[in-house]
Amino acid sequence: MLPLERNGLSAQQVKEALHMVHGVSRMRFRYDLLDSNNQFKRTLTNVLSASVTHDALADIKRRAKFTIVDDGTIDFLSDRIKPYVLLDVPASPNVPGSKPGVAEFPLGVFLLTTPPRKARADGSVIREVEAYDLGQVLRDDKVTDRYTVPAGSNYIKAVSDVLTSAGITMQNLAPTDKVLPADRDWEPGTSKAQIVNDLLAAINYFSLWFDGDGYAVARPYTNPASRPVDYVYRNDEESVILPEVEQALDLFDVPNRWVVYTSEADGVPLRSVYTNDNPSSPTSTVRRGRVITAPPIQVEAPDQETLDSIARRIAFEQSQVYEKVQFETAIMPIHTHMDVLRFEFKALGLSENYLETGWSFDLRVGARMKHTVRRLIYL
CATH class of the missing domain: 3.55.50.10 (Baseplate protein-like domains)
Structure with missing residues (x-):
């Protein structure tokens, strides 16, 4: 499970506050200004709005946007901003001896761009800043x-x-x-x-x-299928899932025939054809009633047996597709990178483990958090 305990508060207390078990959760946001060595300088009071996005498949995985009143005190070339979600956590009747407190969730350390200064009608000057993690x-x-x-x-x-x-x-x-x-x-x-x-x-x-x-x-790569679940989302009485959930599984262009060949200048060219005619496979020639041939692939292989095995491997790899699910929740600032989520949503009949590849939310009270998860399916 994701580590929920923090600031002297138990995991159970924090989870109950996030899921609003004892009433609507109360959140605030803080923006710390750091120097180029990530040392704290001061807390900003001139951030008008902000958002944070984490894309596990991108080169720069975490990004942010800040709308800032430019008061001349930020060095945009070297200073950094570290935003936080602050969650008010009440004492819980389910946790003996618990006391109320505030759980802090840091959202990243961000380098700042130097966008144009914009004058507003009230005479203030703002900057709309794109920001990137230390990648x-x-x-x-x-x-x-x-x-x-x-x-x-x-x-x-x-x-x-x-x-x-x-x-x-x-x-x-x-x-x-x-x-x-x-x-x-x-x-x-x-x-x-x-x-x-x-x-x-x-x-x-x-x-x-x-x-x-x-x-x-x-961290070493681990197959999501062999990893424990980091967090569970289900639409029950403590659900924070909003009703608009989208599931996508695009099988339209998945091939069911592959042609692999060699082109040897000093030898006899070899050719291998592999056809998916498995009746249990939803994309096979039998189930679809038609042939979808992948573009021919040239490889190096010393003999026909090796080429046939290469063709089978290519067919296996290209017959893997991702089921993608997008859903929204209340702000859940607990997520990190490639979390394994159990997602259960009755209306679409979903009850599977998924890998979270992206999340994002605006730093404002009442905002929705967007999640993108996926699951590998072998056809």
Whole structure:
């Protein structure tokens, strides 16, 4: 489960407040101004509106927008903003000895752009600021010479060294005992984001992301099917799900025949055709009553047996589709990156585990939080 306990409050108390078990939840928002080293400077009082978006499939995963009254005290080139959701949590009759308090949920540390200043009718000047998490630092910082990680280097130590060289010292990296089997290098001009993610991909880690406190996080890849559920949403008496839920499963263009071939200058060309004629598969030639052929694919293979196995693998991979579900809830500021959610919604007959690939909400009382989740289906 996602860690709900915070600020001396129990997970049960926080969950009850989020689900409004004891009445409408009360939320406020805070915006801390940080310096270029992520050190606190002051709390801002000139933010008029804001929103935060997390897209797990994007290069820069967390983004924000701030409408700010420009009072001349923010250095847009070096300062950063760290927004929070503040949730008033009452004492719970279900938690003996509980006391009321405020649960704080940090939403990220954001670099600021320098947009135009706009004068308003009341004489104030505002800026509408696009902001990006610290992944932007790694994307902007590029190596000026060929960068080499020598054989025998620990992968995560190498990742940490790149992060530190970019000024990112707040790191939460899962250790590994794996080392590079040979030297690996990158051309001048390669971004440090590319180097970090190449190293992580080599040991089957997720790409790097930044959490609500601004820490760089690296974790080994785990199949969502084998992970425990992080949070459950169901439309019951404590539901925070809004009624507009959309489910999409587009099978229209999924192929059911594949042609794979070799083109050897010094040998006999080979060809393999694989057809999905499985009656239990909804996209098979049998079920659909027609053939949908994928574009032919050229590969390298030493013999017909290998080519046939490659064709089967390609067919398997291209027969995987995602069921996508989009839904909205009240603001639930507990989510991080690639959370596994159990989503149960009776009207659409949904009761499955999904991987959350995106979420977003405006930082205002009564706003809706948008969630995008998906589930891999093998056809």
